[in-house]
Amino acid sequence: MIHRQIDVALGDRSYPLIAGTDMLSSFAPVCRHHGISDTVVIITDRNVARLHLQPLLRNLLHHKFQPLTITIPAGETQKTLTCSNRLFTEMLKKRIPRNAVIIAFGGGVIGDLAGFVAATYQRGINLVQVPTTLLAQVDSSIGGKVGVNHPLGKNMIGAFHQPAFVWMDMDYLKTLPKREMICGLGEIIKYGVIHDAELFSYLELHLEEVLHLDVEAVMHVQAACAAIKAEIVSKDEKESGIRIILNYGHTIGHGLESAGRYKLLKHGEAVLLGMIAEASIAKEMKLLEADSYERLVSLIRRVPLKANLFSLKRADIVNAMGHDKKRVAKKLRFVLPTKIGEVKVVDDVDPNLIRSAMREILKAK
Ligand SMILES: NC(=O)c1ccc[n+]([C@@H]2O[C@H](COP(=O)([O-])OP(=O)(O)OC[C@H]3O[C@@H](n4cnc5c(N)ncnc54)[C@H](O)[C@@H]3O)[C@@H](O)[C@H]2O)c1
Ligand SMILES: [Zn+2]
Structure with missing residues (x-):
């Protein structure tokens, strides 16, 4: 039907x-x-x-x-x-x-x-x-x-x-194996953070239902995400403007994925961790208030991620981030949350902040 x-x-x-x-x-x-x-x-x-x-x-x-x-x-x-x-x-x-x-x-x-x-x-x-x-x-x-x-x-x-x-x-x-449901949740939470505070609140109430494939909950979030992606793609098909916001969590996420040689972490898992790291950069840059940061991180931490990050080296992650397509000139481009439902594109992130954000996720193994 x-x-x-x-x-x-x-x-x-x-x-x-x-x-x-x-x-x-x-x-x-x-x-x-x-x-x-x-x-x-x-x-x-x-x-x-x-x-x-x-x-x-x-x-x-x-x-x-x-x-x-x-x-x-x-x-x-x-x-x-x-x-x-x-x-x-x-x-x-x-x-x-x-x-x-x-x-x-x-x-x-x-x-x-x-x-x-x-x-x-x-x-x-x-x-x-x-x-x-x-x-x-x-x-x-x-x-x-x-x-x-x-x-x-x-x-x-x-x-x-x-x-x-x-x-x-x-x-x-x-x-679908549970681990793959978790990967999907990574992108779903991303949509809430970048564009839809209501979706984010819905997930705060119904995260476990989505994970356990409650049809109504999955249909709800799937419709919300598909509508956001359709809207963004309609405005900017070739990623010369707003489409970049879909990359929240992905700059560091791609670094993590690549440093783990695409075996340690799946894409959605890397995005979940990348979102925590990038939110912490936003908090340190005073773009994101502490209580929004806490909300964001506590929702992500509810996702039962079982990744073992012990073997990852920070230098490998940063090095891999250097090959990200979103890199503009010699700078890394970040999409950083300013509140739940809104993000900002930032090019001048202090490398020290990137390193300490990485510490934030690597310590929480
Ligand atoms: N083009 C884009 O805009 C875009 C956006 C986000 C991610 N991606 C890409 O998507 C890829 C990740 O996709 P994915 O997470 O779907 O990974 P995937 O395609 O590897 O699928 C994950 C696993 O689930 C299995 N599987 C698929 N459907 C199943 C089902 N119904 N039941 C049981 N098992 C099933 C697959 O065989 C695979 O082992 C990455 O390469 C990423 O770069 C692309
Ligand atoms: Zn993605």
């Missing part, structure tokens, strides 16, 4: 985010409605394939689509040019035409990777995002940023490629 539709308004590239529960039987008809060609290439990972592929395939076949499925191993380490090239080869060998459509069926890794392949295969083919993780349903599947990692930095190679539509079925979340 489709519960709601939110539009990402981008002129002739506008598209809907279609969300609900028990939506499977409508998928192929909605593809038809959007003029999706008969040849569809489903790119997915092994976990999602094992749990959810067969019903999707049956639905597409029943409506006379001709799906080709390419399944890759799961995980961030697959988000590379090498893996993209394997996908190109497979598609070229199967003579997949330019009017075919790629269905990115999985979490943010699949969305970014399959989206990148869609953006570049024969100069770009159509894409449908079918996100299956909480993080992908509130964030990564919306807005058209696609790409892969490079040994010198995360998401360094990529494009903007908007999908024809995004299909968000909450039922997929029922099989």
